[in-house]
Amino acid sequence: MTTPFLEAKQIGVWYRSGSQVVNALRSVNLTINEGDFVCLVGPSGCGKTTLLHLIAGFLQPSKGDVLLKGRRIGGPGSDRAVVMQHPTLMPWMTVYQNVEIGPRTRGVSVPERRETVEHYLKLVGLSEFAQRHPYELSGGMQQRVAVARALANDSQVVLMDEPFGALDALTRETMQLELLRIWSLTGKTIIFVTHDVEEAVACGTRVIVMTPRPGRIVMDRPVEFSRSLLTDKRSMTSLRAVKSTSAFVAVREELMGSILGSADPPSPLASGVH
Amino acid sequence: MSAVLPSIATTTDDDPGVEARMLQHYAGSRNWTISLASVVVGLCIWQAVTAFGILSPALLPSISQVFHAGLMVATEGFQGVTLLDDVAISLLRVGGGFLMAVLVGVPLGLWIGTSRFVESVLDPYIQFLRPLPPLGYYTLLIVWFGIGDTSKVVLLFLTGLPIIVVSSAAGVRSVDRDLLLATSSLGLKGFKLFRFVVFPSCLPAILTGMRLALGATFGSLVAAELIAAESGLGWLILTASNYVRTSIVFAGIIVIGVIALVLDHGVVLIGRKLVPWAGKA
Ligand SMILES: Nc1ncnc2c1ncn2[C@@H]1O[C@H](COP(=O)(O)OP(=O)(O)OP(=O)(O)O)[C@@H](O)[C@H]1O
Ligand SMILES: [Mg+2]
Numbered sequence: 251m252t253t254p255f256l257e258a259k260q261i262g263v264w265y266r267s268g269s270q271v272v273n274a275l276r277s278v279n280l281t282i283n284e285g286d287f288v289c290l291v292g293p294s295g296c297g298k299t300t301l302l303h304l305i306a307g308f309l310q311p312s313k314g315d316v317l318l319k320g321r322r323i324g325g326p327g328s329d330r331a332v333v334m335q336h337p338t339l340m341p342w343m344t345v346y347q348n349v350e351i352g353p354r355t356r357g358v359s360v361p362e363r364r365e366t367v368e369h370y371l372k373l374v375g376l377s378e379f380a381q382r383h384p385y386e387l388s389g390g391m392q393q394r395v396a397v398a399r400a401l402a403n404d405s406q407v408v409l410m411d412e413p414f415g416a417l418d419a420l421t422r423e424t425m426q427l428e429l430l431r432i433w434s435l436t437g438k439t440i441i442f443v444t445h446d447v448e449e450a451v452a453c454g455t456r457v458i459v460m461t462p463r464p465g466r467i468v469m470d471r472p473v474e475f476s477r478s479l480l481t482d483k484r485s486m487t488s489l490r491a492v493k494s495t496s497a498f499v500a501v502r503e504e505l506m507g508s509i510l511g512s513a514d515p516p517s518p519l520a521s522g523v524h
Numbered sequence: 525m526s527a528v529l530p531s532i533a534t535t536t537d538d539d540p541g542v543e544a545r546m547l548q549h550y551a552g553s554r555n556w557t558i559s560l561a562s563v564v565v566g567l568c569i570w571q572a573v574t575a576f577g578i579l580s581p582a583l584l585p586s587i588s589q590v591f592h593a594g595l596m597v598a599t600e601g602f603q604g605v606t607l608l609d610d611v612a613i614s615l616l617r618v619g620g621g622f623l624m625a626v627l628v629g630v631p632l633g634l635w636i637g638t639s640r641f642v643e644s645v646l647d648p649y650i651q652f653l654r655p656l657p658p659l660g661y662y663t664l665l666i667v668w669f670g671i672g673d674t675s676k677v678v679l680l681f682l683t684g685l686p687i688i689v690v691s692s693a694a695g696v697r698s699v700d701r702d703l704l705l706a707t708s709s710l711g712l713k714g715f716k717l718f719r720f721v722v723f724p725s726c727l728p729a730i731l732t733g734m735r736l737a738l739g740a741t742f743g744s745l746v747a748a749e750l751i752a753a754e755s756g757l758g759w760l761i762l763t764a765s766n767y768v769r770t771s772i773v774f775a776g777i778i779v780i781g782v783i784a785l786v787l788d789h790g791v792v793l794i795g796r797k798l799v800p801w802a803g804k805a
Contacts, residue, residue, distance in 0.1 A: 403711065
């Protein structure tokens with residue numbers, strides 16, 4: 251039996267805030283294969299960020315273990331680049347320098363890292379803004395810089411917390427396609443938190459649905475639309491087309507149903523008829 | 525601190541709305557024309573009070589008397605020391621003490637901010653020194669280091685040190701946690717994390733500390749020179765008042781005020797150069 255790439259076993263997380271204790275995650279079990287594109291969806295406060303931070307090594311579980319290639323995750327590392335829920339750029343650096351920081355830290359040569367930075371800035375559509383500072387950019391643009399920074403880092407795993415939440419529909423779909431392209435070219439493992447079920451179904455190879463209080467996984471479903479999106483040349487139109495196929499809509503509704511169903515416990519009126 | 529505030533409300537609309545005007549009130553720069561007019565009016569009142577002989581020149585000399593006294597001290601000197609010498613010696617003392625306070629205080633503050641252990645060890649001393657009026661221990665420094673420049677430089681060092689230490693340490697503690705986490709996931713750690721993330725994050729706080737410390741050291745110096753010195757701006761004022769040369773006292777005070785303003789503004793300008801992102805991120 252081979253050890254799984256990434257494994258969360260019987261995870262429990264309790265936060266202490268003042269005198270109160272919040273159970274953010276309870277008995278979470280999860281196995282992720284190398285090269286997976288895992289989308290985490292669920293209502294606000296269900297523990298998506300908490301789970302992501304566990305894998306990033308920002309947080310240690312109160313119970314259970316998170317293992318990467320069989321070894322416990324003890325802290326953050328450059329093999330797991332993170333895009334936080336809010337853009338966390340270095341305001342004293344230009345956009346270019348921000349994206350450059352990972353390769354620069356690893357000691358990549360100047361010409362080579364210039365190529366990398368320019369490549370990823372182009373992907374997120376911000377080449378013209380390379381010499382600007384983050385405070386001269388909109389929130390959505392800043393988040394795209396953070397995405398470029400994480401991707402430029404050559405990490406095996408990329409953890410993204412609602413990276414496209416602040417973008418308009420058009421930019422968002424462009425970014426989804428670019429991310430899919432990078433994913434398929436590099437074979438990175440991507441774990442992607444989103445509020446948008448449609449985004450999850452379109453991009454992921456797996457969609458994981460979580461519910462709050464306490465946070466746990468209620469559904470883990472393979473999806474297969476991302477591969478077909480990549481083979482199509484006219485990707486932008488095909489994304490719209492795929493999203494309106496009956497197969498896509500069926501999966502989306504199934505996932506929506508599981509989110510809504512678990513969020514609203516049956517009311518006493520409906521269940522207490524007889 | 526108004527000088528380091530960003531000018532958020534730079535709308536070019538002909539009629540900015542009520543909200544925009546309120547923003548301008550808080551974030552915009554003050555109206556320089558009004559400030560200048562205010563100064564001119566103040567000088568006119570001064571001129572009027574002296575011209576009508578309401579107060580004797582020993583209490584309030586006229587503007588021209590003060591001007592001539594200043595010119596006299598600048599060219600001929602007072603008690604064998606010219607104004608330029610006084611300014612130079614005072615600035616050297618401030619410069620020495622302040623520079624030492626920065627060189628020791630910034631690393632010490634960063635260290636305290638990074639390590640709970642170091643903080644626990646040093647905090648009692650810093651907290652004791654910080655509210656202690658420097659002149660309270662100046663006599664002790666004179667006993668230890670003599671009445672010359674050494675005791676003054678040490679006094680200024682001790683005046684500036686706790687201010688810079690406290691603000692540098694506060695800078696470390698206010699580093700954005702999420703930024704630290706995100707950058708550590710990109711492989712930054714140890715010295716590189718400090719150099720690229722922690723230290724730049726602290727710069728605004730360090731500069732604020734330096735600005736406060738410079739003001740405090742300059743104040744301490746003039747006071748120390750008033751107590752015990754053979755030269756310097758404080759000495760000039762004290763000696764002139766002993767001889768009831770009020771116009772020289774006035775000239776000296778004005779010079780002190782102008783130097784303090786220039787020094788303060790210098791730190792603000794350096795700050796703007798070094799941390800253009802302050803308040804915008
Ligand atoms: N530092 C903390 N201290 C105390 N409680 C916390 C902390 N962080 C998160 N929580 C709690 O843990 C639960 C899960 O939070 P988490 O941030 O993981 O949710 P999320 O699914 O990412 O939500 P959102 O979609 O709004 O970002 C919430 O109930 C929250 O109140
Ligand atoms: Mg979250």
